[in-house]
Amino acid sequence: MNKEVWRAVASRRHGLAQRRKAVGYTQEQLAEQLGVERTTVGRWESGSTAPQPWQRPNLAITLKISVEQLDELLIEAGRDENLSDERLTYALEHPNAVDLVAVAHLRQRVEDLDERYDKAPPTSLFAEAGQCLGQVGFLRVHAPTNRVRRELFSVEAEAATLMGQLVWDASQRRDHTTARAYFDQAIEAARQLRDPAAEGRALLRKSFVALYGEKDPQTGLNLATQTADVANGTSHVLTGLAVLHAAEAYAMLKLRSDCEQALGKAEWHFSQIAFTDAAIDLFSPTQHGRLAGSCYLFLQEAKRAEPILDVTAKALQDRSKSRAIVLGNLALALIRQQKLDEGVAALHDAIDVVEQTWGGGGLNIVFGAGRELKPWRHVAAVQDVYDRLLALMAAA
Numbered sequence: 001m002n003k004e005v006w007r008a009v010a011s012r013r014h015g016l017a018q019r020r021k022a023v024g025y026t027q028e029q030l031a032e033q034l035g036v037e038r039t040t041v042g043r044w045e046s047g048s049t050a051p052q053p054w055q056r057p058n059l060a061i062t063l064k065i066s067v068e069q070l071d072e073l074l075i076e077a078g079r080d081e082n083l084s085d086e087r088l089t090y091a092l093e094h095p096n097a098v099d100l101v102a103v104a105h106l107r108q109r110v111e112d113l114d115e116r117y118d119k120a121p122p123t124s125l126f127a128e129a130g131q132c133l134g135q136v137g138f139l140r141v142h143a144p145t146n147r148v149r150r151e152l153f154s155v156e157a158e159a160a161t162l163m164g165q166l167v168w169d170a171s172q173r174r175d176h177t178t179a180r181a182y183f184d185q186a187i188e189a190a191r192q193l194r195d196p197a198a199e200g201r202a203l204l205r206k207s208f209v210a211l212y213g214e215k216d217p218q219t220g221l222n223l224a225t226q227t228a229d230v231a232n233g234t235s236h237v238l239t240g241l242a243v244l245h246a247a248e249a250y251a252m253l254k255l256r257s258d259c260e261q262a263l264g265k266a267e268w269h270f271s272q273i274a275f276t277d278a279a280i281d282l283f284s285p286t287q288h289g290r291l292a293g294s295c296y297l298f299l300q301e302a303k304r305a306e307p308i309l310d311v312t313a314k315a316l317q318d319r320s321k322s323r324a325i326v327l328g329n330l331a332l333a334l335i336r337q338q339k340l341d342e343g344v345a346a347l348h349d350a351i352d353v354v355e356q357t358w359g360g361g362g363l364n365i366v367f368g369a370g371r372e373l374k375p376w377r378h379v380a381a382v383q384d385v386y387d388r389l390l391a392l393m394a395a396a
Contacts, residue, residue, distance in 0.1 A: 015073040017045040019063050028275045033062055038281060039115040046108050050074050092135060095142030103151045106136060110159045117162065118320045121358040122169040129166055133159040153189045157198040160186035164205055169321075173213045173360040180209055197278035200231035200238040207245055211252070212361060221249035237279040240269030244291045251298035259295050263288070286315050290326050297329055302336035309333055313346075324353035324362030331369045343369075344381045351388050363392065 020030055020041075027045075031038040034055065043049040051059055051074070060070040091102040113129050136156045143149035164182030167175055183206040190198035204227045211220030224246040231238035247262035267288055273280070289312035296305035309330040316323040327350035334343035347369050354362040370389045376382045 019065065019073060020045070023062075023064055025062075026275070028280065030062065034058060037115055039111050042108065043112060044074070046105075049112075088135075091139060095139055096144055098139045098143055098148060098152075100148060100151060102139070103148060103155060106132060106139075107151075107155045107158070110155060110162060114158070114162050117165060118322065119318065119357060121356075122166045122360075123358070126166050126170060129159065129162050133163055150193060153192050154195065154198065157186045157189040157193070157195065157202065160189065161198075161202045161205060164202070168209060168213065169358075169360040171360070172363050173209075176209050176213045179213075180206060183209075196230050196234045197238060200227050200235065200242070201279065201282070203227040203230060204238065204242055204245070207242070211245065211249060212364075217249040217252035221246055221253070224249060231279075235278045236269045236272045236274075237277045237283045240266045240273075241279075241282065241287065243269060244287065248291055248295050248298065251295035254299065256299055259299065263292055263295065266291075284322070286312050286322070286326075289315070290322060290329075293326070293333070294329055297332055297336075302333040306330065306333040306337065313349075320353070321357045321359030321362055324350050324357060324359055325365055327353065328362055328365030328369055332365070332372065335369060335372050340376055340379070341381070344373075344385055347373075347385055348388070351385075351392065354392065366392070 020027070025033070027041045028038050031041045034041075036055075040049075044051055056067055056070055060067045063070065065073075085105070087099075088102045088105045091098040110129070110132050113125050113132070116125060133156070136152055136159055140149060140152040140156065143152055160182045164179045164186065167182060168179035171178075183202045186202035187199055187206075190196075190202060203223060207220050207223035207227060210216045210223055224242045227242035228239050228246065231242060243262050244266040247259045247266060250256075250259035250262060270283070270288060273283060277283070289308050293305045293309035293312060296302070296308065309326055313323065313326045313330055316326055327346050331343045331347035331350060334340075334346055347366060350362065350366050350369075354366055367389060370385060373382045373385065377386070
């Protein structure tokens with residue numbers, strides 16, 4: 001294609017995005033109004049996906065247009081997506097011609113995969129995420145301008161962080177070496193940009209490997225503290241999450257006072273979050289309860305953990321990896337109080353979610369809860385749970 005055509009691609013006005021801006025909404029505000037994720041709005045505007053039929057009347061009302069006008073904007077967005085696909089294909093064939101349009105398309109693909117991560121088996125995303133990361137690295141070497149190169153470093157940090165998550169999750173949190181290598185790649189890319197938010201995301205994930213994979217709370221604490229230091233002043237979300245996981249490291253080390261102090265500090269950071277936070281997509285109101293409940297389990301206070309985890313599980317009504325972890329920990333809290341029927345019911349719920357998401361964290365916790373049912377292994381309800389756990393082991 002000639003340069004004039006590509007200029008037309010680059011300068012095309014995205015009608016859906018323009019209409020959103022005309023009525024005064026950011027992507028985050030429109031997503032909140034419609035009850036969807038910000039990245040979902042981004043995909044609608046890029047044309048990579050379209051709103052479901054039942055979503056369209058409400059979207060049209062919010063944008064103050066008719067459903068027919070909305071359909072026209074969506075058709076235009078779809079044309080833009082096709083052109084972006086062609087632009088990326090052209091850039092891969094002629095890497096010296098890579099531009100911001102192609103980079104933006106790659107970024108959108110990575111963001112789409114990242115959004116799907118929490119509710120999909122990691123193996124279903126692995127190949128596409130690896131392809132994106134490889135394409136980013138290839139194009140970065142040939143980038144014609146520093147602006148394009150910087151944008152590719154930014155996408156590389158996102159894609160390498162996602163690959164680290166996928167590798168670790170797919171290995172049921174056993175392949176620590178490969179996961180760390182991807183996180184280190186993301187950290188290096190972020191440092192090239194001097195982007196503390198991107199660096200903090202990768203550092204936080206690296207702390208998870210130490211805490212939940214290698215069972216090394218001291219190293220996990222050091223990495224979580226480093227994350228908080230890097231993100232402080234840039235993102236209350238990242239700083240709060242880092243302090244929250246530092247609290248769990250303290251709990252693993254049986255340092256109750258330090259743990260509770262960190263829980264309070266994390267809660268303060270979460271109270272300061274603005275919609276413009278650099279890591280707003282990582283935040284969920286249920287995170288504090290999920291980690292606080294886990295902390296009290298590590299501190300051998302199942303009775304205190306139970307109500308926290310119960311409230312958090314009820315707030316998490318989706319089929320996410322996080323819900324599997326909460327339900328698994330709730331089962332543990334109940335079993336440790338010898339509330340057998342309730343514990344078994346919570347464990348069945350956790351297994352239901354694990355069977356759909358195959359998250360490594362959820363798998364490890366449900367197997368751990370199963371081991372704690374050993375004193376009641378002859379009870380029929382427990383035998384039913386064991387049958388399901390055996391089926392999980394066979395499938396895994």
